[in-house]
Amino acid sequence: MYDAWKILVGLAIFLGLFTFAFWMNAGKAAPVPEVKIDTPEIKKMPEPERKCVEDKHFMRTTHMQLINHWRDQALRDGDREYVNKKGEKYVISLQNTCIKCHSNKKEFCDKCHDYAGVSPYCWDCHIVPPEEPKEEPKGNEL
Amino acid sequence: MGVKVSLGVSLGAVLAIVAVALVGGGVASLQPVFGIIVPYAAFVIFLVGFVYRVVDWGRSPVPYRIPTTCGQQKSLPWIKHDKIENPSSTLGVIGRMILEVFAFRSLFRHTKAEMASGNIVYGASKWIWLGALVFHYSFLVIAVRHLRLFLEPVPFLINGLDLVDGMFQIGAPTLYLTDLLLIGALSYLLARRLIVPKMRYISLANDYFPLFLILGIGISGVLMRFFIRVDIVSVKELTMGLATLHPVMPEGIGAIFFVHVALVSTLFAYFPFSKLMHAGGVFLSPGRNLSNTSRAKMHVNPWEYPVKIHPYEEYENEFREKMKNAGIPVERE
Numbered sequence: 191m192y193d194a195w196k197i198l199v200g201l202a203i204f205l206g207l208f209t210f211a212f213w214m215n216a217g218k219a220a221p222v223p224e225v226k227i228d229t230p231e232i233k234k235m236p237e238p239e240r241k242c243v244e245d246k247h248f249m250r251t252t253h254m255q256l257i258n259h260w261r262d263q264a265l266r267d268g269d270r271e272y273v274n275k276k277g278e279k280y281v282i283s284l285q286n287t288c289i290k291c292h293s294n295k296k297e298f299c300d301k302c303h304d305y306a307g308v309s310p311y312c313w314d315c316h317i318v319p320p321e322e323p324k325e326e327p328k329g330n331e332l
Numbered sequence: 333m334g335v336k337v338s339l340g341v342s343l344g345a346v347l348a349i350v351a352v353a354l355v356g357g358g359v360a361s362l363q364p365v366f367g368i369i370v371p372y373a374a375f376v377i378f379l380v381g382f383v384y385r386v387v388d389w390g391r392s393p394v395p396y397r398i399p400t401t402c403g404q405q406k407s408l409p410w411i412k413h414d415k416i417e418n419p420s421s422t423l424g425v426i427g428r429m430i431l432e433v434f435a436f437r438s439l440f441r442h443t444k445a446e447m448a449s450g451n452i453v454y455g456a457s458k459w460i461w462l463g464a465l466v467f468h469y470s471f472l473v474i475a476v477r478h479l480r481l482f483l484e485p486v487p488f489l490i491n492g493l494d495l496v497d498g499m500f501q502i503g504a505p506t507l508y509l510t511d512l513l514l515i516g517a518l519s520y521l522l523a524r525r526l527i528v529p530k531m532r533y534i535s536l537a538n539d540y541f542p543l544f545l546i547l548g549i550g551i552s553g554v555l556m557r558f559f560i561r562v563d564i565v566s567v568k569e570l571t572m573g574l575a576t577l578h579p580v581m582p583e584g585i586g587a588i589f590f591v592h593v594a595l596v597s598t599l600f601a602y603f604p605f606s607k608l609m610h611a612g613g614v615f616l617s618p619g620r621n622l623s624n625t626s627r628a629k630m631h632v633n634p635w636e637y638p639v640k641i642h643p644y645e646e647y648e649n650e651f652r653e654k655m656k657n658a659g660i661p662v663e664r665e
Contacts, residue, residue: 191390200615201383208379209481211575220484220572222565222582247584251561258504306564307480307491311501 223305226297231290243272243280243287254310257284284316293319335532342541346548349598358588360583366590367570368579374597380605382612389616395633397626402441406628407442420622432620436465460524470510471546474553477508481571504556504580515550518543522548542608545599551593562586616636 192195206213211307220255232240242249260282264270270282281287294296303310356362403414415424416431431437443456451601477493480486498506522543525535556562566582569588599644603609626632648655648662655662 191387192393194390197386197390197616201386204382204386204612205379211479215572217575218484218576219578220576221567227659247563249562250565254504255561264369302565304486305484306568307486307494308564308608309491310493310504 223301225301226294227292228248229291229293229298231293242291243274243278245275248275257288257312284312285319289319295319335526335535338535338537338540339526341537343544345541346544346595349594350548350552353591354587357585357587357594361375363585363590364579364581366594367585368574369579370597371574371600372579374600375449378600378603382609386612386616389613391482393635394618394622395635396631397622397624398618399624400438401624405624420625420628421623425621425623429615429621433614436461436468437574438620439464459520463517463520463524464502466513467521470514470517471529474508476516478508481568482575484568484572503558507558511550511554511557512545515547515554518550522530522547538607542602542606544598545595545602549592549599552588552595554588556588556592560586560588562589 227240243254249256260272263272264282272280272282274280289295299310302308353366356366369649376395380637388597396419400417401418403417404412406420414425415421419425419428439461440458442457443454445452445454447453460663473493477490479496480490480494483490497508497510497599500509523541525531525539525543562585566585568581569582570585597606603611644663650663652662652664
């Protein structure tokens with residue numbers, strides 16, 4: 191091969207760039223995030239009533255479009271009534287409907303958003319729900 | 333091939349891949365084939381094929397300096413030397429290559445010929461340069477953005493790139509500017525081949541196929557993000573499985589995802605065998621990467637052998653008698 195070292199350096203850079211993800215992940219496991227739906231508000235509800243506004247698959251895939259649509263409907267059209275696929279009515283409100291149950295942003299929203307590298311701008315306007323005060327073991331008093 | 337055949341073959345091939353993936357991706361037992369085996373196979377073909385092609389080029393001898401010169405050669409001290417367009421040193425070549433690779437310098441030189449009042453005139457035409465630049469950089473940003481699916485935790489820079497690309501916060505999930513630019517630029521590159529008669533005349537199926545393929549990738553990606561949603565967490569579970577070499581096949585990923593992956597896999601597998609290898613070829617182009625030292629230095633063909641010659645003097649010595657007998661004049665009696 192002519193100019194072998196130049197070409198080999200180039201090929202090494204090429205291979206390094208394209209297999210970058212493999213090296214970064216070598217020997218690491220990437221556990222799938224598990225969201226927590228054990229907030230006090232959800233626990234208060236009897237088992238059969240523990241449902242979101244739409245079914246699980248729809249919420250997992252399309253909640254961002256639903257919420258975006260809710261924003262436009264509530265804030266631009268002033269219409270705060272949502273009728274879901276089953277005909278049930280809900281009040282359109284992030285604070286009073288979504289977060290009433292899902293009050294655990296860190297364990298619910300952020301888990302998947304961080305995993306998928308998504309940075310929604312909900313909290314540019316909305317107040318981040320206060321996290322439940324956790325019963326942390328008291329540190330030593332020193 | 334006529335334009336209709338070329339278009340039909342290339343568009344038909346892309347649509348066939350879409351159809352196969354759409355059907356196969358909907359069958360749970362076939363999902364590991366489309367989600368794991370095909371992507372891995374395509375990626376290996378890409379890496380091995382790319383390296384093979386580059387090494388093959390590297391083995392081809394280039395004994396003489398054959399750069400395409402686009403400026404004044406280095407000569408006498410009072411004649412201004414164009415150091416980048418006609419480089420005489422490695423540094424100049426590096427500058428030239430940087431301009432070529434990052435800014436498509438030679439495409440910027442594109443001209444258009446037109447007949448004006450009976451004369452042919454050449455004018456600047458930068459649209460192809462702009463279209464190509466927009467397409468390549470959009471594709472690069474999109475490819476880098478996809479690293480969010482292959483790295484955990486997602487690096488700060490990838491998240492930052494995502495935010496910048498979606499900075500207008502149009503809709504949710506946010507509209508990526510590069511998605512618009514990619515599809516727009518590809519549409520222009522395709523329309524150019526179809527509308528300009530001279531371009532249509534020289535365009536072949538292997539020109540249309542990559543355009544349709546990458547358009548298909550872009551459109552399936554946009555569909556998946558905005559219209560036929562899939563669960564991104566399951567998708568990342570799959571892609572992280574690929575990247576950690578512990579492949580898993582999560583349930584419930586929609587068929588549109590497998591269409592996207594099948595088209596991307598096709599692009600990877602097709603790459604080394606196609607004109608797309610210009611990605612590697614640009615670095616190995618002797619017309620670009622050689623300094624013009626044709627006059628300044630002696631370049632000897634390293635495998636030159638002594639050519640057996642037979643000068644006229646010897647010829648006459650050999651045939652003198654016969655020439656004389658035939659009445660042919662000779663130089664020496």
